Amino acid sequence: MSDLGCIIGGVESINPFWLASAPPSDKKYNVERAFQAGWGGAVWKTLGVDPPVVNVTSRYGVHRTHDRRIIGINNIELISDRPLDINLREIEEMRREWPDRVIIGSIMAPIDEEAWKSLAIKVANSGVQGIELNLGCPHGMCERGMGSAVGQAPALVEQTTRWVREVVDIPVFTKLTPNVTDIIIPAAAAKAGGAHAVSLINTVNSVIGVDLNNMTPTPTVDGRGTHGGYCGEAVKPIALHMTAEIARQPETQGLEISAIGGITTWRDAAEFIALGAGAVQVCTAAMLYGFRIVEDMNEGLAAFMRDKGYRSIADFKGKATAQTVDWNELNINHDLKARIDDEACIECGRCFIACEDTAHQAIRIDAKNDGGRKFTVVDDECVGCNLCMHVCPVKDCITMEAVDTDRPYLTWPEHPKNPLRKVAE
Amino acid sequence: MKHFKITTESSRLSARDIAENFDDLHPSLDGAKAITEAARCLYCYDAPCMNACPTHIDIPKFIHQIRSGNLDGSAHTILSENIMGGACARACPTEILCEEVCVVHHTEGASVKIGELQRHAVDHLMDEGGAHPFMRGPLSGCTLAVIGAGPAGLSFAHRAAMLGHDVVLFEAKPKAGGLNEYGLAGYKMANDFAQTEVEFLLAIGGVRIEHGKVLGDNLSLDDLRTAYDAVFIGAGLTAARGLGVDGEHFAGVGDALEFIENVRRTEDKSSIPVGDDVVVIGGGNTAIDAAVQAKCLGARNVTLVYRRGPDAMTATQWERDLATANGVIIRYWAAPKAFSGGANVERAAFAAMRIDNGKLTPSGDSFELPADMVLKAIGQTLDSAIFGNLKLEGGKIDVNEQYQTSLPGVFAGGDCIKSGEDLTVQAVEDGKQAAIEADNMLREKLKGAAE
Numbered sequence: 001m002s003d004l005g006c007i008i009g010g011v012e013s014i015n016p017f018w019l020a021s022a023p024p025s026d027k028k029y030n031v032e033r034a035f036q037a038g039w040g041g042a043v044w045k046t047l048g049v050d051p052p053v054v055n056v057t058s059r060y061g062v063h064r065t066h067d068r069r070i071i072g073i074n075n076i077e078l079i080s081d082r083p084l085d086i087n088l089r090e091i092e093e094m095r096r097e098w099p100d101r102v103i104i105g106s107i108m109a110p111i112d113e114e115a116w117k118s119l120a121i122k123v124a125n126s127g128v129q130g131i132e133l134n135l136g137c138p139h140g141m142c143e144r145g146m147g148s149a150v151g152q153a154p155a156l157v158e159q160t161t162r163w164v165r166e167v168v169d170i171p172v173f174t175k176l177t178p179n180v181t182d183i184i185i186p187a188a189a190a191k192a193g194g195a196h197a198v199s200l201i202n203t204v205n206s207v208i209g210v211d212l213n214n215m216t217p218t219p220t221v222d223g224r225g226t227h228g229g230y231c232g233e234a235v236k237p238i239a240l241h242m243t244a245e246i247a248r249q250p251e252t253q254g255l256e257i258s259a260i261g262g263i264t265t266w267r268d269a270a271e272f273i274a275l276g277a278g279a280v281q282v283c284t285a286a287m288l289y290g291f292r293i294v295e296d297m298n299e300g301l302a303a304f305m306r307d308k309g310y311r312s313i314a315d316f317k318g319k320a321t322a323q324t325v326d327w328n329e330l331n332i333n334h335d336l337k338a339r340i341d342d343e344a345c346i347e348c349g350r351c352f353i354a355c356e357d358t359a360h361q362a363i364r365i366d367a368k369n370d371g372g373r374k375f376t377v378v379d380d381e382c383v384g385c386n387l388c389m390h391v392c393p394v395k396d397c398i399t400m401e402a403v404d405t406d407r408p409y410l411t412w413p414e415h416p417k418n419p420l421r422k423v424a425e
Numbered sequence: 426m427k428h429f430k431i432t433t434e435s436s437r438l439s440a441r442d443i444a445e446n447f448d449d450l451h452p453s454l455d456g457a458k459a460i461t462e463a464a465r466c467l468y469c470y471d472a473p474c475m476n477a478c479p480t481h482i483d484i485p486k487f488i489h490q491i492r493s494g495n496l497d498g499s500a501h502t503i504l505s506e507n508i509m510g511g512a513c514a515r516a517c518p519t520e521i522l523c524e525e526v527c528v529v530h531h532t533e534g535a536s537v538k539i540g541e542l543q544r545h546a547v548d549h550l551m552d553e554g555g556a557h558p559f560m561r562g563p564l565s566g567c568t569l570a571v572i573g574a575g576p577a578g579l580s581f582a583h584r585a586a587m588l589g590h591d592v593v594l595f596e597a598k599p600k601a602g603g604l605n606e607y608g609l610a611g612y613k614m615a616n617d618f619a620q621t622e623v624e625f626l627l628a629i630g631g632v633r634i635e636h637g638k639v640l641g642d643n644l645s646l647d648d649l650r651t652a653y654d655a656v657f658i659g660a661g662l663t664a665a666r667g668l669g670v671d672g673e674h675f676a677g678v679g680d681a682l683e684f685i686e687n688v689r690r691t692e693d694k695s696s697i698p699v700g701d702d703v704v705v706i707g708g709g710n711t712a713i714d715a716a717v718q719a720k721c722l723g724a725r726n727v728t729l730v731y732r733r734g735p736d737a738m739t740a741t742q743w744e745r746d747l748a749t750a751n752g753v754i755i756r757y758w759a760a761p762k763a764f765s766g767g768a769n770v771e772r773a774a775f776a777a778m779r780i781d782n783g784k785l786t787p788s789g790d791s792f793e794l795p796a797d798m799v800l801k802a803i804g805q806t807l808d809s810a811i812f813g814n815l816k817l818e819g820g821k822i823d824v825n826e827q828y829q830t831s832l833p834g835v836f837a838g839g840d841c842i843k844s845g846e847d848l849t850v851q852a853v854e855d856g857k858q859a860a861i862e863a864d865n866m867l868r869e870k871l872k873g874a875a876e
Contacts, residue, residue, distance in 0.1 A: 393467050393532055
């Protein structure tokens with residue numbers, strides 16, 4: 001039997017699925033429903049220094065695919081707008097009533113040692129198993145010098161992490177913003193400040209859309225709009241990349257990662273874990289589908305682990321890290337050609353036009369005796385880019401076949417055409 | 426599949442039931458459903474659906490435009506190839522045209538509902554009631570005559586007007602629209618759509634219709650050739666075929682198209698007399714339209730009798746299903762032998778048929794059906810006498826690839842030409858192409874005159 005239990009930043013959890021600090025973890029009522037549904041933990045919606053913030057109405061915008069599915073949400077909601085003592089009392093109750101679940105207290109304060117430290121102490125005293133520092137919120141709070149304004153200044157990332165480490169004896173998670181050029185720099189700063197783990201990504205700064213009738217960005221608040229934080233399935237690739245980098249770069253190697261960013265299914269979670277995350281946090285999927293979405297996250301991940309023979313999360317954590325390399329380490333001699341299965345082909349022509357218009361003119365159309373069209377890959381022109389395979393609407397109709405080139409593994413630094421190539425000495 | 430209200434053993438139809446039966450056959454797609462349906466389209470390259478459409482509408486493009494929210498643009502894409510895109514969206518047998526070859530059928534088990542999407546876009550534009558979407562080109566000074574204001578003639582007139590010519594349409598009947606107005610089941614063209622479409626199409630300007638003009642009566646081809654720069658014949662097929670069997674003269678034995686025309690012309694459908702035992706003879710979509718409408722009017726028993734088997738039937742499977750789902754009994758392999766009765770027809774006798782050495786022949790068995798109404802839907806023929814010395818081929822007007830008849834300056838299209846396929850959409854294509862050819866001819870002529 002596979003065990004979904006895991007330890008992240010020193011915090012034990014019955015499964016790797018926590019609610020991220022966000023609207024779904026705003027209060028006891030919601031978190032209780034989440035725990036009933038099977039979530040392993042919740043990072044409480046970020047607590048600030050009283051008086052609480054005031055939110056605007058009209059808070060979310062969405063990014064839809066053409067079939068109207070939502071692939072991303074953008075929000076302009078701020079941190080918890082409820083008084084600190086009410087939040088802390090609810091956390092205490094929840095810790096008492098749900099002893100096997102994790103509650104992490106997310107906090108945010110102005111850049112002031114005393115403010116961070118006293119807030120951290122109050123929250124730690126409520127019984128949370130860890131503290132998460134919100135250094136990522138890219139809207140509203142950053143204009144007040146908090147959130148991503150801190151996350152974008154490595155020295156402040158290190159400083160706030162250290163302040164909190166100094167006053168609490170529970171694990172500290174530093175939550176990072178993706179709105180930086182190189183995630184390694186703030187991640188290394190968090191490590192230097194003593195973070196037990198980093199949580200990432202926070203939302204991506206974005207304008208989700210424009211109302212073309214009123215010429216206002218959305219979501220619109222009384223005729224005006226602002227940039228907000230983008231999350232959901234669409235940001236997953238950004239988060240995967242940042243997770244992979246932190247896991248593999250020497251400056252941050254070994255730093256534990258609580259991964260966040262578009263996780264909607266068990267498979268998404270497994271991918272983050274494979275790239276080095278110890279556990280994951282979820283928000284958008286719950287907002288779109290409700291807390292029961294966790295049921296299949298748990299069941300699906302367990303089934304995957306059983307199928308692959310992994311007995312624990314730790315068994316496959318970081319299994320894909322070694323294979324994640326710089327471009328310069330890829331084998332230039334590797335050769336693929338597209339193969340089109342005539343039997344499966346429905347003759348839509350999508351592969352042809354994609355290749356013809358935007359790639360390498362490597363697909364030929366011939367008339368078939370039955371009046372249909374036969375699509376054939378011209379091997380001499382095919383560069384193995386995968387585009388045809390991706391646009392094909394039929395699963396496994398176009399596959400990429402490795403060509404045996406008999407040539408050795410050759411990287412760009414060693415390539416004869418590289419003017420700066422390293423010649424073996 | 427729509428289920429009409431039909432007469433049962435215990436109840437007959439009320440006037441309201443009958444009126445409701447003639448409501449729209451397909452409810453129109455609402456906006457959200459249309460976008461969901463549009464999202465199923467794969468946006469094929471050189472799409473099979475587009476090639477299967479006689480008018481070659483750029484279907485992937487118009488569906489993409491529905492998806493992008495550019496509904497007027499979508500309608501424009503449709504109408505620029507098929508000005509009667511609204512009627513075709515309602516009446517086309519899409520199951521044997523665009524939707525038959527839609528490749529989504531292979532991936533999802535059901536084709537994209539191209540016809541319903543087309544209707545969604547065109548109805549949107551027509552319901553808006555804004556300016557006509559097409560502009561006329563520079564006026565040529567030419568005036569063209571069109572015989573018949575059916576789909577072929579109207580399509581010709583619209584395209585010719587767009588190309589800068591003036592057009593006079595000569596129509597025998599009091600309304601324009603041809604079979605769209607008089608020859609299709611009422612529920613396919615609900616809410617007077619055929620007339621709405623005629624008005625929409627004429628809004629381009631430069632087109633006039635003269636009603637009550639009958640070729641061979643108060644209209645002559647020679648006069649038109651003299652008076653106009655070019656002539657287009659879109660007269661359809663106006664002569665009813667006879668069965669050539671005993672008793673065809675009995676009251677109650679009639680032509681299915683006349684029956685359909687009567688249904689279409691009558692405002693209060695409950696006033697239309699319909700038999701208790703209706704027998705429809707034929708195997709095309711007109712036979713189905715007659716049979717199902719007879720059911721809609723309250724006929725107790727409706728039997729459609731076709732002399733060949735299901736494979737040879739030209740009515741599409743969808744049409745057959747609509748009929749059988751609504752209580753029409755379809756009997757194959759039987760040809761009418763004789764009708765008998767008193768003042769009115771009472772019985773129809775049939776010979777069972779079979780294929781013998783590749784030939785359809787009576788098998789020797791026969792049967793009778795009670796019949797107080799017999800509707801013949803065995804096709805129409807060209808009334809060749811009215812076309813004078815125009816060359817015919819296989820009983821229809823002979824045209825070359827440019828839609829030119831044997832007489833210079835006379836073009837023809839639609840059901841009356843040899844390639845006529847009995848489809849509104851083909852007639853629209855014929856009219857459009859013939860107008861382009863007539864325009865080419867006239868421009869050559871004008872150029873010659875100028876030089």
